[in-house]
Amino acid sequence: MENTIEIELSKKKLLFLLLGSAVFVALGILFVLNPASIQSDLFGNLEFIRIVGVVSLVFFGLCFVYIATKLFDSKVGLRIYENGIIDNSNATSVGLIDWEDITDIKTIQIASNKILLVETSKPEKYIERAKNGLISRAMKANYKMYGTPILITSNSLKIKYDDLEKLLMEEFGKRVK
Known part of the structure; x- marks a missing residue:
């Protein structure tokens, strides 16, 4: 890749x-x-x-x-490439998030925790990929509260939040038409 x-x-x-x-x-x-x-x-x-x-x-x-x-997970936490973003950093990770489905990336802050909201034109596509019913319910709750089922934090990644936000915004900006 x-x-x-x-x-x-x-x-x-x-x-x-x-x-x-x-x-x-x-x-x-x-x-x-x-x-x-x-x-x-x-x-x-x-x-x-x-x-x-x-x-x-x-x-x-x-x-x-x-x-x-x-x-003990040997997979990469987050992969960004030409097709999209593969998030393996949290429990609601759903595999490849296609660039063509991403409509916006925004930041929210809950208490002292900053979270990236990856807004998508196809939220149901990603909710359906949930590994089980509990994850599906969590993603539906995210969608109801934040307008997207896809949330990314740096809590488990080897990157500071501000650097992650800058990186994803830059990569998204390259692909917006």
């Missing part, structure tokens, strides 16, 4: 994400097994504390498993 740009997955960033997930799994276990130790004026209801613990266990447990799997 001529003029291919490849960005590797960052094992260091993934390890930090894995550690964070492990902490929240441990807290979830504490909330489920010993909710009285967490009880306070703010969190007085023991059943509520248990529910928060279960939600934390399920969500961050899934994150932990996914991130642990990504640590």
